[in-house]
Amino acid sequence: MPIYGTRPEAIKMAPIVIALQEAPDFECVVAVTGQHREMLDQVNELFGIVPDHDLNILQQGQTLSAIMTRTIDGLDKLFAESKPDAVIVQGDTTTSTAAAIAAFYHGIPVVHAEAGLRSGNLLSPFPEEANRKITSQIASLHLAPTSTSKANLLAEGVTEADVVITGNTVIDALLTTVNKHIPFTDPQLEELAASGRKVLLVTTHRRENQGDAMRGMGRALARIADAEPELTIVLPAHRNPVVREAVLPAIEGKGNVIVTEPLSYGEFTRMLSVSHVVLTDSGGVQEEAPSLGKPVLVMRENTERPEAVHAGTVALIGTDEERIFKEVDRLLHDQDHFDAMANAVNPYGDGLAAERTVAAVRELLGVGSRIGEFVSS
Ligand code: UD1
Ligand code: UDP
DSSP states (O other), X not given: OBEEXXXXXXXXXXXXXXXXXXXXXXXXXXXXXXXXXXHHHHHHHHHTOOOSEEOOOOOTTOOHHHHHHHHHHHHHHHHHHOOOSOEEEEXXXXXXXXXXXXXXXXXXXXXXXXXXXXXXXXXXXXXXXXXXXXXXXHOSEEEESSHHHHHHHHHTTOOGGGEEEOOXXXXXXXXXXXXXXXXXXXHHHHXXXXXXXXXXXXXXXXXXXXXXXXXXXXXXXXXXXXXXXXXXXXXXOOSOHHHHHHHHHHHTTOTTEEEXXXXXXXXXXXXXXXXXXXXEOOHHHHHHHHHTTOOEEEOXXXXXXXHHHHHXXXXXXXXXXXXXXXXXXXXXXXXXXXXXXXXXXXXXXXSOHHHHHHHHHHHHTTSSOOOOOOOOO
């Protein structure tokens, strides 16, 4: 039973769900919490996944405790009716950790996809660093995307035999989606893609950036838009009203800024591939953009994804308004700097992570064995 609730989990779980559905020796029962609604449904629709169970927990302005308790309560009832042989949770959202706890309480083995990411700071990202550490304490099988994440798990005392390096399923999802040339619903984006204008693609949502930091991002974007009339800034806005209220006022009405609703995953990956530079605080976008050779400026102080920083395609720039302005300016005007960052690298996966996941679950359940691990390029 794969269990997930937010957009990034849905994207990263989709290849696993599809691989399980195609495997004749599994019955795959999909449960979603609905921690996200529109942003979750959009992904399931794209991948043709119809959940078997939907806890529908979303409340506007939901608290972390509400996500946790409503998920555990819903799964308690579900597990009482239908007890899977194993559950799979993904990453570090509160859905993911709550589902792991609920399964653990019911004696159901927990498989943790994207295990072992660590920023080293319990408060950043908040609450994700704590969420993933909690899940690591109770998981039976840890699917580490890279050798770095495996090393983090071993350093915390996880048994080596319980860890498999699979690569990240986000690369499976990306590779099956990005070349489909999915049309943009918004005609402005279709025109932009055809125009050849330089695009700065921006996303933000992190809880610890909400408030002052996000208002500063809005001001930095306004300054970039004014200083670079040949550039178009595209900002697919997260559904969270707190994010929109902080970032959007400074850029509203600017002729070279396009603010959209969240793009479907097909549209977003196409926009990534036509972008010149990516500015983000997202985890998933940090993993996808390097494999498309796009320089990524990450508006955070730290990252649990150091591989692309080491490869030189991702730079951590924090959230200071002046710094954001200067780093974008440098990538736009210093060609050597741009070329040094615009290398296609694949530290996060090779497109076979879902296959390795299914094989590792077979081994956990005593009906097969794992296959060769992912080795980073
Ligand atoms: C959640 C995850 C975060 C992940 C992010 C991906 C937690 C604690 N946080 O943060 O780890 O990086 O998702 O985007 O698990 N909303 C809607 N419709 C939607 C989605 C969100 O209306 O489809 C609004 C609601 O008002 C909601 C708010 O956005 O209260 C915040 O959503 P929530 O899931 O609580 O937090 P995120 O910041 O999205
Ligand atoms: N994404 C999308 N549409 C958008 C913005 C992002 O499909 O308008 C995808 C993106 O490709 C990545 C994922 O959403 O795979 C990242 O989600 P998010 O930034 O919300 O969460 P995080 O990865 O930070 O947890």
